[in-house]
Amino acid sequence: MNECADIIIIGGGIHGASLAFHLAGYGLRPLVLERKTLAAEATGHSSGLVRMHYDLEPESRLAWESFQYFRDWEARVGGDCGFRRTGFLQFVGPEYIPALRANIAMHQRLGIPSLLVTGEDVRRLAPAMEVGDIEFAAYEPESGYADPSSTTGSLMAAARQRGARLMQGCKVTGIKTYGGRVQGVQTTQGEFSACVVVDAAGAWAGEVARMAEVDVPITTWRHDTMFIRRPPELRLGHPTVIDFPKVIYFRPETGGLTLVGLEEGNVQGETPPEGEAVPDPGFVDRAVEQICKRIPAMENGSFHSSLRGYDGITPDQRPVLGQAGPDGFYLCCGFSGTGFKIGPAVGACMAELIVDGRSRTVDISSFNPERFARGDLLQGEHAYENIWR
Ligand SMILES: Cc1cc2nc3c(=O)[nH]c(=O)nc-3n(C[C@H](O)[C@H](O)[C@H](O)COP(=O)(O)OP(=O)(O)OC[C@H]3O[C@@H](n4cnc5c(N)ncnc54)[C@H](O)[C@@H]3O)c2cc1C
Structure with a gap:
């Protein structure tokens, strides 16, 4: 099988489903590949806290934008998020x-x-x-708080109604590149072509990034x-x-x-x-x-x-959002134990970045993957010590 998709998203957690929902809103037909079932990992085990209290302004902005969804779920997404x-x-x-x-x-x-x-x-x-x-x-x-499984299920259902596809039981085993561009993925269910591939693989995001020869400290x-x-x-x-x-x-x-x-x-x-x-x-x-x-x-x-x-964690306990390595390869990962509540807005921002080259809903440029190599780790202006010890 060698199927084509507009965009391939690796991972069917809150972030894969949210990105599929927002991309499908642009008339694109994303394909979500999930090795187990929807919300089987961090998302399905999440405590589901929904709050805006962060010491880093872009994270509070993402949480606040996402809150507008949780508060008004039926009108914005449909179904129930259990808020x-x-x-x-x-x-x-x-x-x-x-x-x-x-x-x-x-x-x-x-x-x-x-x-x-x-x-x-x-x-x-x-x-x-x-x-x-x-x-x-x-x-x-x-x-x-909200129910992470219902949240993800209703985002994916709405994405599918808009033209997205989900394949469960489909593990990505390799990422194909040619001339510095991604071309698609190899999986346990065959090959799929796309010129954009997004790594939303949670705790496995570092492993998936290495398939594209991208080294990210997750x-x-x-x-x-x-x-x-x-x-x-x-x-x-x-x-x-x-x-x-x-x-x-x-x-x-x-x-x-x-x-x-x-x-x-x-x-x-x-x-x-x-x-x-x-x-x-x-x-x-x-x-x-x-x-x-x-x-x-x-x-x-x-x-x-x-x-x-299990979740993926980065050295500054903040997400990694942006393009890295070969053209068309994006990271949407490293949520460091606090990523559920920001899922709706991160999906909107990543879709804007992929389609228009920059995010408008919230400026996510500070979460760029290059910050680690530069030693430019994110820290709140009035920082608490890192949450997770
Ligand atoms: C116990 C726990 C409690 C938490 N509590 C909160 C909370 O209260 N509030 C909050 O905001 N956040 C919380 N978090 C964090 C939050 O749940 C995560 O940040 C968020 O769910 C991450 O979503 P994700 O889509 O990036 O990853 P995941 O939900 O882990 O999804 C990634 C998916 O990728 C799939 N995958 C991996 N490798 C491959 C491959 N090669 N091919 C295909 N698929 C692959 C996995 O099977 C998985 O389903 C908690 C996390 C945990 C673990």
């Missing part, structure tokens, strides 16, 4: 309060609903939380999460929280559950297993210990389930 507005709180240690204030001011300048609140305000918002160590926090009343990042059944006294739930002092994040889930993720112990550089991965035995105990420090009544909860996922 739930819970309110979002960002907790930081005392050393980061000046940065927190400055970042909230940046968010407000972008039009993002974000407020500086006191520990006392937090107590009123979430009475079950122990917040003696929190002097100030950022509060985003409109933020919450390694794998492993992350475990768990669900707790909340006790009756916590049935009303709680906001979504990123809690730097306790090195965790958590959010409510339907069915009286709470999802907890740890921001330490996320091993890098491991080869993901072929089958479903399971968290280390000690993970659940550490996560429970931390969440009980913040919400003591969780002591009366019970374990529900845990899972492990």
Whole structure:
């Protein structure tokens, strides 16, 4: 088989599906090649937090543009993304309060609903939380979480309605180039031709880039999460929280559950297993210990389930977006454990870059792949330390 497509996208996660959706909006017929099934990897394991609080302005812009989709999904995409507005709180240690204030001011300048609140305000918002160590926090009343599998499924369904194609169970094994241009890909289901190929292969993006002789510093990042059944006294739930002092994040889930993720112990550089991965035995105990420090009544909860996922991570924990290596080869990867929430806008920007040569929705030029070779790593103007330890 040697089929032709306008554009080939390698990887059927949120980013492959979003890019296909936006490209198809230009009347193009992209082909998404996925070695497993749609949203089988990072996206399907994602905690789905949707917030705009970043210390880097272009990331907040991407999150804010994407939020317009999550809030108005049916009209913009169709189907359901499972967005739930819970309110979002960002907790930081005392050393980061000046940065927190400055970042909230940046968010407000972008039009993002974000407020500086006191520990006392937090107590009123979430009475079950122990917040003696929190002097100030950022509060985003409109933020919450979405369902990553439904989000990706509805983006891909809408893309297919517009003319895109999806092949599942189709692993890309090689990238064909000639005279410094990409020509297509070799796969377990034959060869496909296209003069544009996009690497949206998540934790495998470095491996895929090497098929085009592109060396990009993306390694794998492993992350475990768990669900707790909340006790009756916590049935009303709680906001979504990123809690730097306790090195965790958590959010409510339907069915009286709470999802907890740890921001330490996320091993890098491991080869993901072929089958479903399971968290280390000690993970659940550490996560429970931390969440009980913040919400003591969780002591009366019970374990529900845990899972492990892998994403691609870069040295500055920011994505890589742009052309690299042979003409027609693009990178849309390196989302470093925080890429779900920016999926809708990244797809729009990458489609603009591919079709028009520059992105308009948000300027993504600072995420260019050359920054690593130049030693020009991205850092927020009022930086927190890297999230993942
Ligand atoms: C446990 C966990 C929790 C997270 N929580 C959040 C969160 O709360 N909020 C947030 O914004 N982000 C979160 N993230 C990050 C976010 O989920 C990822 O950044 C995002 O899903 C990456 O999407 P992707 O499309 O780039 O990659 P993926 O979803 O991994 O998709 C890449 C796809 O490429 C396929 N592929 C790989 N190699 C090939 C090949 N050779 N041929 C064909 N297909 C190939 C894979 O099978 C995979 O399906 C989390 C990540 C994890 C792992």
